[in-house]
Amino acid sequence: MVSSTTGFSSYFHFSQVDWASMWSATGETIWMTVFSLVLVAIIGILLGLLLFETTDSHSLWARLLHWLAAVFVNVFRSIPFIILIVLLLPITKNLVGTIIGPKAALPSLIISAAPFYARMVELAFHEIDHGVIEAAESMGATNTQIIFKVLLPESSPALVSGITVTGISLIGYTAMAGVIGAGGLGNLAYLDGFQASNNTITLVATIVILIIVFIFQTIGDLTVRRIDKRITR
Amino acid sequence: MIDIKGVSKVFKGKKQITAVEDVNLQINDGEIYGIVGYSGAGKSTLVRMFNGLETPTTGTVTINDTVMSDLHGKELREKRQKMGMIFQYFNLLWSRTVLQNVTFPLELTHVPKEERQAKAEKLIETVGLKGRENAYPSELSGGQQQRVAIARALANDPELLLSDEATSGLDPKTTDEVLELLLKINRELNITIVVITHEMHVIRKICDRMAVMDAGRVVEEGSVFDIFRHPQKEITRQFVSEEETPQLTDTNVVINELLKQVPTGKIVKLTFHGDQAKLPIISEMLRQFPEIDLNIVDGSIHQTQEGSIGTLYLQLLGNAQEIIDAQDYLHKMRVETEVIRGE
Known part of the structure; x- marks a missing residue:
């Protein structure tokens, strides 16, 4: 079998693709993304809520808490992902028992994406008209009632579009994590594509990632459109 | 009952702002x-401060x-x-x-x-x-x-x-x-x-x-x-x-126009309160002082909770003495009269 490793035609040797490992890598990518996204959403909303509730507070404790949360968010949002993985290797080993495979990617994926989402959550809460919160207060709502009956439902379109954006960058992160052994399509493209000089595998892995991104974006957009009642359609 | 006693509210910040100062209301x-x-x-x-969205700096709100x-x-x-x-x-x-x-x-x-x-x-x-x-x-x-x-x-x-x-x-x-x-x-x-x-x-x-x-x-x-x-x-x-007088400017325009056309004549503004607004005071005035001609410049009646308040702008022409007597009559009927422009 004649096969070149350079030139345009090198992208189209589909017979060389091991489809079984392609689909299992796809499964790993989706699993890493969805699993970490669920935790990112929970941690991000809690962290965003903490940032929002402690903004402009008069209590010293609240100010300290706000400062701590803000420092945490800013630091972990600023560290480049590839460095964060390496930095967190010892902690990862303690937490999940291994530094190889999809599971090992989770701590660094979550720690890098949750602060990113927390900022979006905080922003979404700030965009709610303050008068609406005040109206709830004037009706005698408790803080918990305001969170669950005003803040979360009123910011839901922004929360969902934020999770869409975060999910898409998580897909990118999983690919990066794959290069240092986390599995998934990034791993496949790097090992079987780049290192084995098999451009077709790299191309197919790219297309599969693109399809996952498009599906994510579409689900996010449709959900936002369904829950956003601010504009009449 | 709501009782507001000596309520003040001072906002402290870079600049101290007194938003409410010593308010007493019932x-x-x-x-x-x-x-x-x-x-x-x-x-x-x-x-x-009535529903506690703000708290008074001094004084009390009692509901x-x-x-x-x-x-x-x-x-x-x-x-x-x-x-x-x-x-x-x-x-x-x-x-x-x-x-x-x-x-x-x-x-x-x-x-x-x-x-x-x-x-x-x-x-x-x-x-x-x-x-x-x-x-x-x-x-x-x-x-x-x-x-x-x-x-x-x-x-x-x-x-x-x-x-x-x-x-x-x-x-x-x-x-x-x-x-x-x-x-x-x-x-x-x-x-x-x-x-x-x-x-x-x-x-x-x-x-x-x-x-x-x-x-x-x-x-x-x-x-x-x-x-x-x-x-x-x-x-x-x-x-x-x-x-x-929501149409005050209109009225001034009308008055100026009238004064231009008829340089003689007095312009008065009458204000009627409550029951007076229901009485035929103007027609009674014309009957008592037949030498007067009048021209209505503008008028309006507003309903308030307690009754109606009416305003009427009149141009009065004719016998000067009778006009003065007519004003006295209106005064006696407790209609407020304000001379906008004398003769």
């Missing part, structure tokens, strides 16, 4: 009380024997549930339907679902929005949104309704409709209403008593009728005159 049960003032006069801050600043946490929330508030920008939850917006305060007080549904439906009917229960606020006009807000404010059977510039964002026709609704609520449910506004029209239309605020202080207070009839302070006069 508002009786079942009345509609208006607080008028230009923006920044401190009226919104004052009304926010039905409860001192608001003594309340905290649960007690304050329970007291707030007995007060409704409506706002300039309605402050509805856009993610909820009309029905869900009205059930919102009932959810806060853990009213069972069936009960709050039934109650909300009844209130929606009261405010005239039957059939729009499942619409979202974004599908409603401003006036309809304010009606939803009113229904929401009434959900917990409040003893007091606070209205903070509730009609300022509405056009004149819608404003009148919302005011009619407030009047109806006051009469049918006997709820005390405190109205904050910068429009004298709102006060005249629905209020029994009123206060005028300027730079944080209450500068004038009393029954709407008395204040319209005899405004004491300059700022009150400004408010009253804005309202009394």
Whole structure:
């Protein structure tokens, strides 16, 4: 079998693709993304809520808490992902028992994406008209009632579009994590594509990632459109 | 009853701002009380102290024997549930339907679902929005949104309704409709209403008593009728005159035009109060002083809660002595006469 490793035609040797490992890598990518996204959403909303509730507070404790949360968010949002993985290797080993495979990617994926989402959550809460919160207060709502009956439902379109954006960058992160052994399509493209000089595998892995991104974006957009009642359609 | 004693509010910041200064007011049960003032006069801050959204720096706000600043946490929330508030920008939850917006305060007080549904439906009917229960606020006009807000404010059977510039964002026709609704609520449910506004029209239309605020202080207070009839302070006069002669510029144009055409003749402004507005005073005057010719330049009648106030601009021509006697007659009939232009 004649096969070149350079030139345009090198992208189209589909017979060389091991489809079984392609689909299992796809499964790993989706699993890493969805699993970490669920935790990112929970941690991000809690962290965003903490940032929002402690903004402009008069209590010293609240100010300290706000400062701590803000420092945490800013630091972990600023560290480049590839460095964060390496930095967190010892902690990862303690937490999940291994530094190889999809599971090992989770701590660094979550720690890098949750602060990113927390900022979006905080922003979404700030965009709610303050008068609406005040109206709830004037009706005698408790803080918990305001969170669950005003803040979360009123910011839901922004929360969902934020999770869409975060999910898409998580897909990118999983690919990066794959290069240092986390599995998934990034791993496949790097090992079987780049290192084995098999451009077709790299191309197919790219297309599969693109399809996952498009599906994510579409689900996010449709959900936002369904829950956003601010504009009449 | 609402009793405001020596209330001041100072906002400390980079610059210290005294928003409300030594305000004393008493508002009786079942009345509609208006607080008028230009923006920044401190009226919104004052009304926010009624339901504890702000706390006074000094002084006390007592509502039905409860001192608001003594309340905290649960007690304050329970007291707030007995007060409704409506706002300039309605402050509805856009993610909820009309029905869900009205059930919102009932959810806060853990009213069972069936009960709050039934109650909300009844209130929606009261405010005239039957059939729009499942619409979202974004599908409603401003006036309809304010009606939803009113229904929401009434959900917990409040003893007091606070209205903070509730009609300022509405056009004149819608404003009148919302005011009619407030009047109806006051009469049918006997709820005390405190109205904050910068429009004298709102006060005249629905209020029994009123206060005028300027730079944080209450500068004038009393029954709407008395204040319209005899405004004491300059700022009150400004408010009253804005309202009394909404077409003032038109009138001046008409007067100037008339003076140009008929250089002779006296222009007088007559003000009628209450029952006088119903008497045929002018025709009686013409009968007594047949040498006078008169020309109506402009006129209007306003309805207030306590009666009507009428203004009439007349051009008087003819025998000078009779005109003077006629003015005396009007004076005797307790019609206020102001000479705009002598002969």
